Amino acid sequence: MTSLSTLFGGGSSGGADPLQEGLPVVALYGGDFNQNWDVRLHKVHSGELVGSPWAAITNSTASYAHGQSHIQMFGYNGDHGNLSNQFSSQGYTNYQHFTQSLYQNDHYPYALFGSCSSEGRLGMHSFHTSDYYEKVYRRINVISKKGRRPRRQFNIANGVFTETNFNSNYGLKSSVDLSSTYFTPQGLPTSSSQNYGSACYNQNTKTLAVYYSSSNSTNTGRVYMFRSTLDLMDEATCPTTKDFCDAATINYITTGNVSNWGFNSLNYNLNMMLGDNDHVIFNARNSSSNRLFIEDCSSTSNVTTAAAQPESERSEGNTTSYGPEQGLMYRARMQMSWDGEWVMMYSPYYYYGSGLSAYVISVKNPRKMSYVNITQTSGGGALLPSGRSGFKYLNGLNTDSQPVQSWSLDLSSTGHDHTTNFVYAPPNYTATNSMTNVANWTGTLQNSLGNYAFQYPGYWYSTSYPRFMTVNHWKVEGNYQV
């Protein structure tokens, strides 16, 4: 008898989660965008091509489309993405360039400016409207179970916890005022209610962590922990945000100095990750500085006095860059490995989307951490989950006469014990190479870019800057997903 898990894409092995996807796939689209352009889907870890080509080829407008789909915004003369000019310091309003930005993709199954189906049907938003970036304004981070990605969109807008239509800032589905419904009746202190998406839901523990500063322009605040019996991602048992909160016990942990600049300067926006052990990561990107803080929020009773300092912190300098203070479309992002055991909290190295400045963190134990820095200033790129337990940074540099360059990290052999070194597979692996390691928390991973022609061939022998977009459903092939 065919199991439900197989019917719903879970593969043939027993006990697979029916909502589990196959291993990650990326849409690579490029060409010179003058006369020839193309879309391909690749398995991220191996570069294998998936899907079937079906696009027509036409010369009616001197624009030749190849590959898997028609891209309406990149047809005649590259109206919305001329790849003959390279992305570098341009912002989100630059429709000629910003599809290359590192900000395009994160752990959600759609990109900032568009989405792509599992068959390679790729659609771009109109660059003349605003909702394409507002959808990330107050969206929260989500730690998903193995092989899943968030399929509902929850937002924190000051004191209000909402669900909106997926991939949208609009289309309210449900909302609840946390302050008047829970904090005040339960005698939990509130001061500043301002919050722009500074929260993380962990599906493994059914817990939501939300951060509020004590007042404007202060670096002390509180993490409110909602430990529920319902899974926020399960619409059948948890149809509204109030249902989730009603089924939760709530307490707070007072924190000190977890943004280091005073929260006001960051527009109340911290990139947060809630680990399985209730340790909370705060990632704050402000100008050239990229900071990471961790606090133990496992107490189930109120903690009324902040420790003088966070449990641990790390700071890395970059170059001229921007964060949420310049607009929430520039907020630092989170990416998650397919197995759900690792995240990368990341932002660009340079301006609005080139290079990478990222912390690699264990979900099981966020005190297990290392850092990587890719000092590119042009071309943009994408940070994506790769294989079962890894990540890949695909670089958007010109592929004239060369393949797409990439940085890869596999964490299959990396333990979660923070008292041991951070062991990892280096990105510059050769036949004589082996595992390497750096000190936990203070170590910096190798940042060499590989040049694997088989994995990601380039486009044409002409100027071409590739774009990348996550695919909204990763098909199961064989038994890849377990």
Place this chain on the structure above:
Amino acid sequence: MKLAYFNEQGKFWCWAEDQTPGPNDVNISAEIDENHALWRYNYNTETDSVEIYQPTLNTAEAEAQLEIDLAAEAAEEE
């Protein structure tokens, strides 16, 4: 000046005071001025020396020059 390690592409990897490469890691090092933006450094393995992009310019001027160079490069390739 501060001792830095570089990767295979000649790009900055890490400061020597923070960590040392393992036995299997690329081991390219040089002293650099920590006041310059790291992206401006490139280790040239052919000459075994560090090059800095537009050494006479400050960071803002170097960024502006980078934009000009990228535009010129694109125009040349078309």
